[in-house]
Amino acid sequence: MRTRPLAVLSFAALSVLVLAGCSASSTDAEATPTPTATDSSCLLDAQPGDDSDQITVAGEAPELDASVPEGLAFADIQRTVVTEGTGDDLYVGDLVSGAYQFFDGASGELLEDSTVTSPDDSGMVPMLLDASSYSVFVAALECEPLGSTAALTIPGSAFGDDGTSVVLVAQGVEKLPTVATGDDVAPTDGFPTVELADDGAPTVTLPEGEDPPSKTEIAQLKQGDGATVKEGDTVFVQYTGVKWSDGSVFDSSWDRGAPSAFPTTGVVQGFKQALEGQKVGSQVIAVIPPADGYGEGDINEDDLVGETLVFVVDILATQRAVSQ
Numbered sequence: 443m444r445t446r447p448l449a450v451l452s453f454a455a456l457s458v459l460v461l462a463g464c465s466a467s468s469t470d471a472e473a474t475p476t477p478t479a480t481d482s483s484c485l486l487d488a489q490p491g492d493d494s495d496q497i498t499v500a501g502e503a504p505e506l507d508a509s510v511p512e513g514l515a516f517a518d519i520q521r522t523v524v525t526e527g528t529g530d531d532l533y534v535g536d537l538v539s540g541a542y543q544f545f546d547g548a549s550g551e552l553l554e555d556s557t558v559t560s561p562d563d564s565g566m567v568p569m570l571l572d573a574s575s576y577s578v579f580v581a582a583l584e585c586e587p588l589g590s591t592a593a594l595t596i597p598g599s600a601f602g603d604d605g606t607s608v609v610l611v612a613q614g615v616e617k618l619p620t621v622a623t624g625d626d627v628a629p630t631d632g633f634p635t636v637e638l639a640d641d642g643a644p645t646v647t648l649p650e651g652e653d654p655p656s657k658t659e660i661a662q663l664k665q666g667d668g669a670t671v672k673e674g675d676t677v678f679v680q681y682t683g684v685k686w687s688d689g690s691v692f693d694s695s696w697d698r699g700a701p702s703a704f705p706t707t708g709v710v711q712g713f714k715q716a717l718e719g720q721k722v723g724s725q726v727i728a729v730i731p732p733a734d735g736y737g738e739g740d741i742n743e744d745d746l747v748g749e750t751l752v753f754v755v756d757i758l759a760t761q762r763a764v765s766q
Contacts, residue, residue, distance in 0.1 A: 454539060457720050484585040485534055485573055485701045488594065491520035497593035499524045499611055503541035504557050504565030506609040508593065510550040516597040516607040521582060527589020527614075534573050534580055535700035537678060537758060538588065538614035542579075547595065547607030559762045561669035561722075568618060568678045568759035570703050581611045588614065620701055622725035622756035624666035633727055634684075634752055643696040644754040646684045646727075654750035658712040658734045666723020666757065671706065674763040677717050678703045679755050686729070686750035687741055690704040701758055710735050713753060720757050729752045 493514045500507040502525075532538065544554040556567040571580050582594040591613040598605035621642035630636065635647045671677055680701050682694040691736045695702045706717045712730030720726060732738045739747035 467507040474504075483533070486519075486522035486577075486581045487585055488523040488581050490528045491518070493595040494520035494522035494593050495519070497522065497524070497595070497609060497611065499591055499593060502591070503613040503615050504560065506541050506543050506555075506591070506611055506613060508543050508545070508609070510545045510547065510609045512550060514547060514594055514595060514607070518597060519581060519600070520595045522530075522593045523586055523590050523691050524593055524611075525589075525591045525613075527587040527591075529588025530617075531585055531587055532571060532583050532614060533582060534571050536571045536614075537620055537701050538569050538571075538583070539564075539616045539618055539759070540569050540612065540614040541566060542569065542582075542610060542612040545609040545611075547598070547609050553608070554764060556761075557765055561672075561760050561762055562674070566615065567761045569612065570615060570678055570701060572700065572703065573702060578610050579612065582610055583614050588617065589613070609748045618678075618759055620756075620758060622666065622680075622720070622723055622758070624664035624725065627662045627665050629663075630661035633659070633729065636663060636727060636754055639695075640715055642680065642756065643694075644682050646682065646689070646691075646752055646754060647688050648684070648686060648752070653730060655729055656731060658715055658731065659729045660716050661727050662720075662724060663727055663754070664723070664725035664756075666721040666725075668722025669760055671717050671720050671722070671757065671760045671764065673718050674705060674707050675718075675760045676703055676763070677757060678706050678759040678761075679717075680756055681753055681755045684752040685746075686752060692751075693747065705763070710751075712751070713755075715740075715756065716753060716755060720761055722757055725754065725756045728755070 496511050498509045542556045557565045560567050569579050570576050573580050582592045594610040596608050598607040637645045680695045706714050712734035716728035735751050736746040739750040
């Protein structure tokens, strides 16, 4: 498997380039706000230019067919909305299904077509407008109506001194739920109990006076009927993690206000086990001992070594890995 190119560009790099290219703006790049989930503001709002205006796009998601001409200047980040949709405007934190194509700017070579990573027959893939991990989708789709197709040109300097300029063409088609939508499953005896707030955020209560299990245990709270998560997939989730030692929350996508995405091969073994084989729409609870978490050792406040961890995970979407 190779690294998905869409996940390598930082929000900071995008911000600096966009702000530098906005001649009408006096905003200092150093003053760029920390990216947070929002439903009413634009973080980048990239503008059209001579480069992005030359990208042509035929078809609609999932069968986009873009063409990148030779000789583009790639002076700054530019975005041209090729076709405008009719849905609600998209903002950071939104999760949508749609399609994209990713091109080498120098050669015009197609580097990645989302149709080959779709987990089902629809040909669609999930796209998360996440400024920290998938900032290219923020730059391409934010503050435009759902259904729009955008062409984004990014200079190689955004990727470092030896970076290659790239072009992203993307279309968001449908907003995806940000909570598990599967059918409720009866609680499993011996597991922590879970109560859901109106927005879907879980509160975990540990069983009193019981020792944690010696091996990873997983139970379903909701049974989905979507695509099955496979090894190496990038999975889009909401989750809360709790320490068995004191019941405190140590990490939660809910607290950040938006879903998270990561490959199943990029998390601790117990979390990986909780994801793979599950269907989209499911909610699972996993109790993970140190051996499948962050390792054995003395428990302290500074890390998760020695901790048994409890995760409640809503599985929202999945995308297949790109093959070599």
